[in-house]
Structure formats: C-alpha cells, structure tokens
Amino acid sequence: MKLFALYTGGKDSTLAILKAMEKDHNIDALVVITADNPYSYMFHTPNVRWTYLHAISMGIKHYLFKSSGIKDIEIQELEEIFKLLKSMGYDGFISGAVASRYQRNILNKIGNKLGLDSITPLWGRPQEDLLMECIKYGIEFMIVRVAAWGLDKRMLGKIVRSEKDAENLINLSKKYGFNPTGEGGEYETFVLKAPNMKRRIQIYDYDIIDEGDSATLVIKRAELL
Numbered sequence: 001m002k003l004f005a006l007y008t009g010g011k012d013s014t015l016a017i018l019k020a021m022e023k024d025h026n027i028d029a030l031v032v033i034t035a036d037n038p039y040s041y042m043f044h045t046p047n048v049r050w051t052y053l054h055a056i057s058m059g060i061k062h063y064l065f066k067s068s069g070i071k072d073i074e075i076q077e078l079e080e081i082f083k084l085l086k087s088m089g090y091d092g093f094i095s096g097a098v099a100s101r102y103q104r105n106i107l108n109k110i111g112n113k114l115g116l117d118s119i120t121p122l123w124g125r126p127q128e129d130l131l132m133e134c135i136k137y138g139i140e141f142m143i144v145r146v147a148a149w150g151l152d153k154r155m156l157g158k159i160v161r162s163e164k165d166a167e168n169l170i171n172l173s174k175k176y177g178f179n180p181t182g183e184g185g186e187y188e189t190f191v192l193k194a195p196n197m198k199r200r201i202q203i204y205d206y207d208i209i210d211e212g213d214s215a216t217l218v219i220k221r222a223e224l225l
Contacts, residue, residue, distance in 0.1 A: 001025065001026065001091040001092055001117065002026060002028050002089055002090050002091050003020070003025055003026060003027050003028060003090065003091065003092050003093055003094055003117075003119070004027070004028060004029045004030070004031045004063070004085060004090050004093050004094070005017050005020075005027050005029070005030050005031065005093065005094040005095075006031055006033075006093055006094065006095040006096075006107075007030040007031060007032050007051055007054070008032070008043075008044035008048060008051070008096070008188075009032070009044075009047060009048055009050060009051040009054055009190050009191060010044060010096070010141070010188060010189040010190065010191060011134050011139055011141045011160075011181075011189045011191055012096035012098060012122060012130070012181060012183075013094075013095065013096035014054075014096075014134075014139055014141075014191045014194050014196075015096065015121075015122060015130065015133065015134055015137060015139060016094050016095060016096040016120070016121045016122050017094060017196065018137055018139075018194065018195060018196060019121035019122065020094045020119060020121055021196065023121075025094070025119070027060065027094060028060060028061060028090070029055075029060055029061035029062065029063055029090075030051060030054060030055045030058070030060060030061070030062050030063070031063045031065070031081070031085065031093070032048050032051045032062070032063065032064045032065070033048075033064075033065050033066070033067050033078070033081065034048050034049060034064060034065070034066055034067070035066075035067045035068070035069030035074065036066070036067070036068050036069050037068060037069025037070055037074075038069070039069070040067070040069035040074060041071050041074070041102065041103075042067075042069075042074050042075070042078065042103060042106065043067060043069060043074070044188060045069070046144045046145045046188050046190070046216050046217070046218070047144055047190050047217075047218065047219045048064075049064070050190070050201075050219050050222050051064075052064070053201050053222060053223075053224055054191065054197065054201070056199075056224060057197040057198050057199045057200075057201070057224055058196050058197055058198075059198065063085075065081045067081075075106055075110075078106070078110060079110050079113070079114070082110055082111070082114055082116060083114060085116075086114050086115070086116055090116065091116065091117060092111070092116045092117025092118065092119060093107075093111070093116060093117070093118060093119065094119050094120075094121070095107055095118065095119070095120055096120075096122055097120045097122065097123055098122050098123065098124075098125065098127060098130065098181055098183045099123075099124070099127070099179070099183045100183060100184075104120060104123060107120075127179055127180040127181040127183060128170050128180050130180075130181055131166045131169060131170060131180050131181055132163065132166050134160075134166070135160075135161070135162065135163050135165075135166050137194070137195060138193070138194065138195050139191060139193070139194045139195075140159060140160070140161040140191070140192045140193040140194070140200075141159070141160050141161075141189040141190060141191045141192060142157060142158065142159050142160075142189065142190045142192055142203065142217070143155050143156060143157070143158045143160065143187055143188075143189055143217075144156065144188055144189060144190045144216065144217040144219070145187060145188035145214065145215070145216045145217065146186070146187050146214060146215055147185055147186055147187070147213065147214035147215075148176065148178040148184075148186035148187065149176045149177075149178070150172050150173075150175060150176030150178065151172065151176075151178070151186060151187055152215070153208060153210055153215035155187070156208055156215055156216075156217040157206070157217055159192065160189075161193075173186075190203075190219070199224040199225055200224070200225045201222055201223070201224060201225075202222065202223055202224075202225050203219055203221070203222045204220075204221040204222065204223065205219075205220040205221040206218055206219050206220050206221075207220060
C-alpha cells in the first residue's frame with residue numbers, strides 16, 4: 001500500500017510512523033494541515049510550517065494544506081484533502097491518535113467513506129508506555145506549548161531526550177492530573193531527532209507567546225544540521 005502520514009511534527013505522529021515502518025508499510029509523504037484557528041479540535045497548530053524540515057530529513061514528500069480550523073467545517077475540509085490524496089494514488093494513512101475518540105472516529109469515518117485505510121499504531125496504548133517508548137526509539141523532542149496546571153512557560157524549550165526527562169513529565173502528570181502524552185492538548189511537542197531522520201533539526205531563534213492560561217514557543221529560525 002502507498003500511505004501518507006498525517007503529520008504534526010510532534011512526538012506521537014513521529015512514533016506512529018516508526019511503528020508503521022516496523023510493519024513494512026510504505027510511507028510516501030508527510031501530510032500536514034495548518035489551521036487558521038489555533039484552538040482547532042482536529043489539528044495540532046504550533047510550528048507546523050517547519051515540518052518540511054522533517055520531510056527533507058526523512059527523504060519523503062511533504063504536502064501542506066490549510067484549514068479554517070472551525071469545528072464541523074474543518075471536517076469537510078479534511079475530507080476534501082483526503083479525496084485529493086486518494087486521487088493521487090494513496091491507499092491509506094497513518095495517524096498518531098492515542099486516546100481521542102473524537103479525532104479517531106472522524107478519521108475512520110472519512111477513511112471508510114473514501115476507501116482509505118486508517119492505521120493508528122498508538123491507539124489505546126498506555127500513555128506512560130508511549131512516552132517511554134519515544135525515548136527508547138531515540139526520538140528527541142522539544143516542548144513548544146503548555147496549557148495545563150503544573151506546566152508553565154518555563155517548560156517551553158525543554159528538550160526531552162532521556163528516560164529521566166520522560167519520568168519527570170510522568171511524575172508531573174500524576175501530581176497535576178494531565179495526560180502523560182499531552183493527548184488532551186496539555187502540552188505539544190516538536191521533534192528534533194528520530195531514527196528515520198538523517199539530519200537533526202536545530203532551532204536557533206524563537207519567540208514565547210504568553211496567553212495567561214497557556215504559552216507557546218513559536219520557532220523563528222530552524223535548520224537541518
């Protein structure tokens with residue numbers, strides 16, 4: 001099958017690709033959707049424009065689409081995007097869905113309607129295990145958004161690369177009651193290094209946007225080493 005990965009630049013969609021590759025799936029492209037609404041129900045928004053660096057490093061295609069990010073309308077827009085990809089010869093897609101039934105049900109519904117296989121290698125897995133598995137696979141990521149009690153803007157720019165780093169996040173999640181993988185939007189990530197990336201991404205400059213109950217690291221300059 002010729003597959004595309006619904007990609008965010010974050011740890012979960014990267015781990016999903018690695019798990020799919022273990023099953024000998026052929027992943028031809030990263031498909032990235034940038035939403036005008038930063039509070040989109042469907043799409044991860046911070047720093048997605050930089051995912052072209054992931055595609056270059058992985059040696060695969062990169063498609064960037066726009067969405068309004070408005071609930072219900074964004075679902076129709078996603079279906080149109082998937083129709084186009086189907087016409088381009090794709091048979092299915094990989095996604096990093098972990099526990100959001102809303103997102104998974106929509107992806108499965110659109111996939112079934114269009115005849116695209118929906119592959120979710122991380123679905124239903126214990127979140128603490130997935131976080132530790134990122135480390136075991138050699139995924140290195142930066143925290144680029146925080147939106148939960150117990151995660152303040154001092155966490156922005158924190159690079160998670162070791163079991164100790166992951167354990168710190170797990171301990172915080174237990175103390176403050178957020179999802180260990182950030183599945184509920186409590187934090188979001190940007191991958192710097194992974195086994196399927198030939199070159200590491202280096203971030204040289206960024207801004208911090210503090211919105212009171214949340215904060216975001218916005219990448220201004222990044223390059224492949």
